[in-house]
Amino acid sequence: MKTAEIAQRYLTFFEKNDHLIVPSASLVSDDPTLLFTVAGMVPMIPYLTGVVPAPHPRIADVQKCIRTNDIEEVGRTARHGTFFQMLGNWSFGDYFKEGAIRYAWELLTSSEADGGLGFDEKDLWVTVYETDDEAEAIWRDIIGLKPERIQRLGRADNYWNTGQPGPGGPDSEIFFDRGPAYGQDGGPAVDDNRFLEIWNLVFMQDFIENIRGKTEFDIVGELPQKNIDTGMGLERVAFLKQGVENMYESDQVRPVLDRAIEISGRPYGEVHEDDVRFRVVADHVRSSLMLLSDGVRPSNEGRGYILRRLMRRTVRSMRLLGVDVPTFPELFSTSRDAMKIAYPVLETDWTALSTAAFAEEETFLRTLAQGSTILDLALDETKKSGQATLAGSEAFLLHDTYGFPIDLTLEVAEEQGLSVDRAAFDALMQEQRIRAKEDARSRKRQLADVSVYRDLRAEGETVFSGYDELETESRVLGLLVDGAPVSSATEGQIAEVVLAETTLYAESGGQVADKGTITGPGFVLDVIDVQRPVPGLVSHTVDVRQGTVSVDAVATTVVDAANRRAARQAHSATHLVHAALRDTLGPTATQAGSLNRAGYMRFDFNWSQALSPETRTEIEDIANRAVQDGLEVTTRVVSLDEAKAAGAMALFGEKYGDVVRMVDIGGPWSRELCAGTHVRTSSEIGIISLVGESSVGASNRRVEALVGADAFRELAAERALVSQLTASLKTPREQLVDKVTDLAAQLKTAEKRIAQFESAQRADRAPGIAKEARAAGAFQLAAHDLGSVESADEVRDVATAVRDVLGAAPAVVAVSGLANGRAIVVVATTEAARGAGVKAGVLAKLAAGVLGGGGGGRDDIAQGGGTDVSALPAAFGAIEQELQRA
Structure with missing residues (x-):
């Protein structure tokens, strides 16, 4: 069955x-x-x-x-x-x-x-x-x-x-x-x-x-x-x-397991650990696909982090099964076919879902390649230092910063004859978990117990009349202070107010809550926030500015008209930008989140590549042409099935009932399910100015825009800046870009010449420092303090120049300098010195230890440093003593 x-x-x-x-x-x-x-x-x-x-x-x-x-x-x-x-x-x-x-x-x-x-x-x-x-x-x-x-x-x-x-x-x-x-x-x-x-x-x-x-x-x-x-x-x-x-062997899961077997070429049912990996792949691919279908996208926090972890465990399991190439195109399509009878959305939204999945796999494969390089270097340094164990902190850095799995670190280390300080790694992981749990508990403590709203919700849904009016008279149904019901709240207290009716918009659908006041006989309340703590109920968080508000009191909600007008502009602009994105990029550029408030909007959408300046301009032009056309904005309350049949776009993160509100701008040009507030015609938006475009994940992009008066003020500021530049550079506006580009090129050329001059000056000092070399056992040691320097690069340049002067002799160069209050030491060795067993990395680490710091590097050149500047003579002395023992 x-x-x-x-x-x-x-x-x-x-x-x-x-x-x-x-x-x-x-x-x-x-x-x-x-x-x-x-x-x-x-x-x-x-x-x-x-x-x-x-x-x-x-x-x-x-x-x-x-x-x-x-x-x-x-x-x-x-x-x-x-x-x-x-x-x-x-x-x-x-x-x-x-x-x-x-x-x-x-x-x-x-x-x-x-x-x-x-x-x-x-x-x-x-x-x-x-x-x-x-x-x-x-x-x-x-x-x-x-x-x-x-x-x-x-x-x-x-x-x-x-x-x-x-x-x-x-x-x-x-x-x-x-x-x-x-x-x-x-x-x-x-x-x-x-x-x-x-x-x-x-x-x-x-x-x-x-x-x-x-x-x-x-x-x-x-x-x-x-x-x-x-x-x-x-x-x-x-x-x-x-x-x-x-x-894992049931009909909705087994097809993915079988496909993984085919791709890997390994049998199922013979090696226990391989069987576990096959089942992990089958489970995690299905879970990832279902999360993607509900709008979750891979990221480094929250739900997106869980999804990313599932997908990366899948890649890791396939790698352990001997597969290093991308497999998601085959595995995810197999899971889609197994699940689409129960969840048709997997087929209808396949393009967007697969784009996100495939991009995440490509990103992680690059991460594995990068992490492997970093791990190889860390293991090489561990062996060179004579240690047999990779530090737990190194393993944790790879895991926490680069997403490199600990089991892969253990495997690679074992292949090179090393172990990993797993105890230290686990301790760091436990510290991280404790911090995460404490953070989660902190967030949870801030949440009121929703059961306190039971009696209030039993009186019916809060009526929102704010679409048609900005002010209405209502009644106080309940008050909460610190999450507990109270009969009244007095001046200076922060309270939650639940009303029978309100004109104040509760945050939802990406639109932030209205600003405004609630007034009544003897009290004035400043509205801080408006939310829906449980379905159907609106709660107003307020600062009691004057008087005392009590349960059953008559109260009037007053919306800040200017803020509401700007919020309407931003929300309608969000719909226009969404439509313009789909018009420019195609239907796969679907919404993945939004935020709009007075004067500002941001819009996240499913897309894996950065937008070119030309594409951004095209999107902005399309949206602003819609503004200029004065398109009519209409709203209708219809059944969900009717809205879907009409092609209405559903917004990410929103939950819909059987009856929905559909917002049309220009008829079907923009048609979305939306409970937010909107302008009456698109011309009321004024202007939309795209001010940013960035990545918010492997397969998500974000555009940001200023809207209305805020957009005008931004453009006016840019105009003033351009005017100042044209006057200062005595260049016509249309030639300004070329002029700035030319000045930048001249500056780069000048900086290069200065760098060459400074390098030549440092090279000129090399012969004199080389003449200061003295015997240290079987070697020549040239030790010199440059005093204050701009950077470690200056010290390194001098050290290599002195080494070149010393030529074939078995010699060691130690040059120091002081930058930003810290002593820097660079050690360089000639080929003859290295042939005799002298390693720059060992000497740099030794000197740095005397200076109260750390260091190391290659056998031919290495660097260290510390904060004890007064110990520089002792650091040089330690190098000399080491050479005398060699």
Whole structure:
């Protein structure tokens, strides 16, 4: 039974049982404390907690999930995957334990001919919470499961909670017995490899507080509404129904594994570590493709970093399988073909997705080449210094700065007969993890518990009337100070205000929040920010400037008209630039993020090459012609299907319901789904001036523009600058570029002549310094202090010039200088000296140690330095003593 068929059977079954079927939410979670949707229940949290009313008392879905906390286990077990799909059915105050158990058992054990999954009852076991007599009785007396196949387990296994104060409850898990070949008998309490969990039924009935750990918390009461939250792993059911060993060999994953086998030429099923690598490739390619399809792009932070890590682990695994050439074009297209039945977007958006994937692979292959060069140099220096271990700091630098994998560093070092100080590397990695976790905790502490909005949201959605007016009278529904509900807020306090209606725009769709005030009898509030903490609710963060504001008070929202007008200009300009980009570059230049505020806009788009000045000018011209044409801007509220049929562009990062707002500029010339505020005609924008274009990733570019009055002021400033230059250089404007270019060339020529003159001067000093050479054992030593110098290059030039004068003699040159308060020493050796075993790098390091610093380099020339300038005579003396011992 194919994976897609299992999912369809699941949805069909629950649809027949009065469940509303909802599409999967994005892998990019709405929860600000999560990077991704890590579990099937994440999108349902607002309904489960009662913050937002559920659209139907019964829901079923197939939810896409990404979880990377067990990434090192991928490929090593039958069930660990970074991307997985969770089948879920939900009851919000409707059916409870008996209903959930009946539905699960019926679907699992009904024959395939009757639409079920066809599992044999004798292969199924269940666990229940240790005190849940009710659930055990349902399984035993109503379902008819034999008592010996019902096991009771404790909080660690059969109690669910979010890890935060709030809802929780016992659960009942259903397991499939894979048979004696997979482990010992005795049920899931004995062996969770043989007995594989496939479905978890959570009976959300308790309110918990004082959480001290996974199993340490207090159940303080019952929830007013009991809910059902179930999750069945689609991949687990698929590999069981398909009779294969693990999820990597199921129909949506195995094709990539097979393609990797073909590319590498290595067998599957013979070498354990190779098998793990094949499975890592199959898993990570699919996960990366699904993240790309939800708008994530590789980067060095946040979600983009996770995606980059998955993609680079794939490249690394293929390298360990003996493949050094690009493989993403074949692997990703294979994954697309395996997944497109379930997710058609993979085919429709293939050009943009593949462009991002292929660019990332090319970038990392270059990184590996660069890192290999740096590693080779570090290993060479380690061997030359007589050490057998590469410093952990060197390995960490390669990993942290260049993205060079530690396992590759270990492998290359071993090939050259060296080890790596893994303990030091791991310590540095742990320090980095601690910093990252602390940063994450810091961000999380700044977030209010969204449950405080439950009662406010229960009164209905906040009405936004700001499209048509800038001022409206409303009522204060609630107040929060420091994240806690209060009855009033007084002068000088920072508070959150929730109103029944507002004209102030909440930040979304790339448009920043409105500025303005909220006034009422005896109070004035300055608006700092406007956000939507939960769907449908608008919260205003305010500074209480005057008086006291209380719950139920009459309040009037007043939008800063000038700021709103400039914000409208910028947002409409963003749409025009998007259209101009697609007109110039083609339909693959799709949006990957935006920001617009009064007078400014930036727009990120999928593109892998820098824009030429001519292309930038063309984009700017197209957008400004649209401004000049005075195109009508219209908005319509339509169904999502109608908007898609009309060709409306969806914006990155936005979540859409069944009804959407569609913004047209010039009819279909620019048509996007957008909740932002806009001008009435394009001519109101005034002017768009592109001021920047840059890279924000391997396959993403960013354009920035000033809009309206800000653009005019920027252009006026540039005009004034040009006027000053033409007057100063006495050159007509049209000849200014040539004049500046000519002056720059003259300056470069002059600098070159000066450098040549200074070099000749330094060379002239060489014979005199060479004459100062004295015997040091079997060698001649020419040691000289230049005093203050501009840079180390000056010291190096003199040292090499003196060495040239000394010629064939076995001689060593040591020249010092003082630059920026630091002593510099350069050591140069003649060929005869090197033939006698003298190495410049060793002597430079020795001298630098005396100066309180470090140094080293090649055998023929090396450099060191330190801060103890007074120790220069001693540094020269140390070199002389070393030569006398040689």
